[in-house]
Amino acid sequence: MPQKIHIRLAAHRINPSIGVNRRVPKIFTPGQVITEQNEFMRGHGTYEEEGFLKSSVAGVKEQRRRSAEDEHMMRRYLQEGDLISAEVQSVYSDGSLSLHTRSLKYGKLSQGILLKVFPSLIKRSKTHFHNLYVGASIILGNNGFIWIYPTVSNAEDNAGGFVQNLEEVVSRPERETIGRLRNCILALIQSKMMLYDTSILYAFEESQKYSVAELLIPEAMVDVAILTQDRLSMLENS
Known part of the structure; x- marks a missing residue:
């Protein structure tokens, strides 16, 4: 038989007599909203979600404003x-x-290609950072900006953050992969197709019969878009 379980917040289980002058600091539990004011800095034991600063651990708030x-x-x-x-x-x-910038995957962008498309063509998803198996990575910005760059071996240490490495040599195969991805995206947006990791990968695979330069030919762009749409339709119907 199902039973109701009620768990009280830690703040409700505090004995006021242990406080100094009967003033007990408020204890926050994981997931509890601390504040929604942007002037407070996010520190250890906190995270941001939907504009709110929340606690990720149980503890007392130490407050510090941006200066x-x-x-x-x-x-x-x-x-x-x-x-x-x-x-x-x-x-x-x-x-x-x-x-x-929540982690080192955000921050300065180093070497790559920037594209600007209609924001409405960017499909909303939980993550907009994609490491593609083809040897390149892509960031699909909600503002319509797309960044294509070489995949690094350890993204947490070498990419993003506040460090730019503009001297590292990008190999020719990597540059060709990045260029092919760029032209595939151009083919998809010409046909007003939604952009996300699956559609871009399908277009990349269907483009292999063309050289990178040939993908800029209108007939080739339409062909890649049609083949990509066919595969996406098969995937939805399967």
Whole structure:
């Protein structure tokens, strides 16, 4: 017979008599909202979700606001004109944005190709970072910007963050793979097809009968798009 189980929050199980002057600090439990104010810095034991700063562990909040010194220090790493990947945390009334880089996969972008497409053609998914088996990786931005770059062996150490390696030599096969992916995306957007990892990989595979340069021929672009759509339709119907 099913039974109801009620678990009280840690904050409700505190004995006030143990506090100094009967003032007990509030204890947050995992998943509990700490604040939704953007001026507070995300620290250890916290994460951001849907614009809220939440606790990932049980503990007491230590509060610290962003200062002018913090903003000045960031200019050592990021400046106007840098090409970066980040999450848009907030959009303000004056048009300015609050950006957030949760891990080293975000940050400065090094060597690769940038494409701009209609944002409506980017299919929404849980992740927009894809390491493709063909030897290249791709970032599908919700704003319509697409970044194609060589796949690194250890993405957590060598990609993103605040370090750019513009001196590393990209091999010819990698450049050809990146160029082919770019032209395949151009073929898909010409036919107004949705862009996501599966559609791009199918287009890449169907494009093998053409050289990279031939993929810019209108007839080849239409052919690749039709073959890709056929495979996607078969996948949906299977």
